[in-house]
Amino acid sequence: MATINNDDVDDNDNDFAYQLEQEEFERQQKRQQQSCGENSNVYRDPTDGTEYEWDPIKKAWFPKINDDFIAKYQASYGQFDNDESDANITESKSVNEEKKTTSIINTPTKPESIDSEQTTSSSSSSSSKKRQRDEQQQQQTPQWFEVDDQHNTNVYVSNLPLDITLDEFITLMKKCGLIMKDDRGQLKIKLYTDEQGKPKGDGRCCYIKLESVELALNILDGYQLRENHSIKVERAKFSLKGEYNPSLKPKKKKMNKQQKEKQRKKMEKLFDWRPNKLPGERQKCEKTVVIKNMFDVKTFENDPRLILEYKTDIREECEEKCGPVRKVEIYDHNPDGIATVTFQEFDSADKCVELMNGRFFAGRKLDAQFWDGKTRYKIEETDEEIQKRIKQWDEFLEQDNDDKQPKSQ
Structure with a gap:
């Protein structure tokens, strides 16, 4: 028997072999439909229950358009107007045309009839969407309702x-x-x-x-x-006296997530039970020591970098002689020259008051006391002071740049 090499097979033989495969595939599909019964062209996804229909022309599974599918679609993507639905129809047509061009189907088809069927199904789905949207709007209309005893306070x-x-x-x-x-x-x-x-x-x-x-x-x-x-x-x-008029009801201010969470914590704090303080128990504010007359305000106006140096020096000395420090604050605009030191323990704060009160620092006598928990030492700048400070800072930077430039020979 003579053998035929693959190189000698022409295009007609390839088309004939492909046609035989397609016919065999269709015969298998028919046998499967006959064995499965009338609903063999419907497939239900076991994971989410979505139903799919078999399209014998495109030889592919497509979602079955029914009320359940429309409800799931609206729940996931929201509702669209007629203009958007028309755009979706046009987009689906272009996708279908691309599928037709890319897929090889030897069986003659009728694209016009397919597009008309898709347009009809899309229009019916858009009408059902509009009907559901109208029903939801009717349901959202404010109406008078009775409060039951389980929610009436x-x-x-x-x-x-x-x-x-x-x-x-x-x-x-x-x-x-x-x-x-x-x-x-x-x-x-x-x-x-x-x-x-x-x-x-x-x-x-x-x-x-x-x-x-x-x-x-x-x-x-x-x-x-x-x-x-x-x-x-x-x-x-x-x-209800007379007819219910929703416009007369006072409108509540809508709150975002942060405001709702803040209100929830505020409500919980109202019902939070806290035991009374024991006799002799100290307040938390006594862990903070207020040191007055620490500096002159003009000192920082001339050189703002000194604020960081003051903070570092105070922290190092207090940690070395008193105990662990949580925070150091310098109120550079307060005319009393105030700095505050917050410690982790009451004993450390006691040592700081004993160490700093009456001590001389840079020729200035310090006054150290416990914070009362109410007094605020931060002083806000006026617009004129802000502009003046920015101008001084710009002049300081320009002077610093001039000093760094090399002198010409």
């Missing part, structure tokens, strides 16, 4: 004496817990008054914790506020 107090003051009412309600504050920092508690501004004998209080409501119901309900005068406490119930 308001109590209504009636049968109050007519001569009661707001401060007296606040003191009464604080017996059962902390009172909520509004955005302005005011307590959310009020006494209802008539047209003339006189108390009507009832009021409302909003607590922070739901447990405070239970305490108020158990303790204050029937409480004798005056002689032969008991008050009535119950859960506050809000009713």
